[in-house]
Amino acid sequence: MTASSDRNIADGDDHLYVTRDMLINDRRCTLRVTAAEGKASVTFDATEPDGNTVGSLNSTIALDDLVPVTKAISATLSSAAKALGLTKSKYAAELNDVRGSHPRAGLPWSADEDARLIVRYRGGASLLELSSEFERNVGGIAARLKLHDLRPPSRRDRGDLNPEYADDDAEPDWP
Structure with a gap:
């Protein structure tokens, strides 16, 4: 994928040209944006290897x-x-990889799980402990705690040598 832009200023007129050439599914695709006089002209063309145009968009x-x-x-x-x-297969494949170590990753949370998560968090469980218990990745646990307006603990486990575990004054180092 290549991209280029060129800004030309002539006689007080400001023109911007941006072009991006891409190879998508063996098709040569070109996206162009030309900005001038308060308008942006946008074109997109997709061409098969044999030269046939299979897609085109033009707008201002x-x-x-x-x-x-x-x-x-x-x-x-x-x-x-x-x-x-069209997006399901890639996402499903990635999710299947994650589920190898976190079987419940990406699945909806039940009300019971939410309640248990909050109790365990308030009881001092680490992100790693919660991740293992709820069979979800650390990022999913941190996001769920944040959804409930709870500040997740640091990624460090309690056994970590760093004494700053879940320091209330420090910014959390979770995603």
Whole structure:
């Protein structure tokens, strides 16, 4: 994947050219953005190895709308890919790898698990202890504690030689 940009300023006009060339599924894809006069022109072309164009997008939007439109397009295309099952296989494969050591990773939390997690956390259990007990990875435990407005302890286990375990004044070193 290559990307380039060029900003030209001539006679007070500000122009920005950004091009990204990519190889996606053996297709040559080019994304171009040209910004000038308060507008952004966006083009995307996908070409098969034999030269046939198999995809093309062309649009112009106001520069003031560039960020929200970018977010909306990304979210919408991501939702469509998920609905079509195009993202599931990679995620499922990664999740299966994680579940090799953390069998409940990615599964919904029950009300009982949440209650036990809070009790065990308040009882002083470390992230490693909680991870083992709930069969979830350390990041999942830390995220769940944060969801309940609880400050997860440090990643260090109680047996760690570092005496600063879960220091209340220190920033947590969890993800």
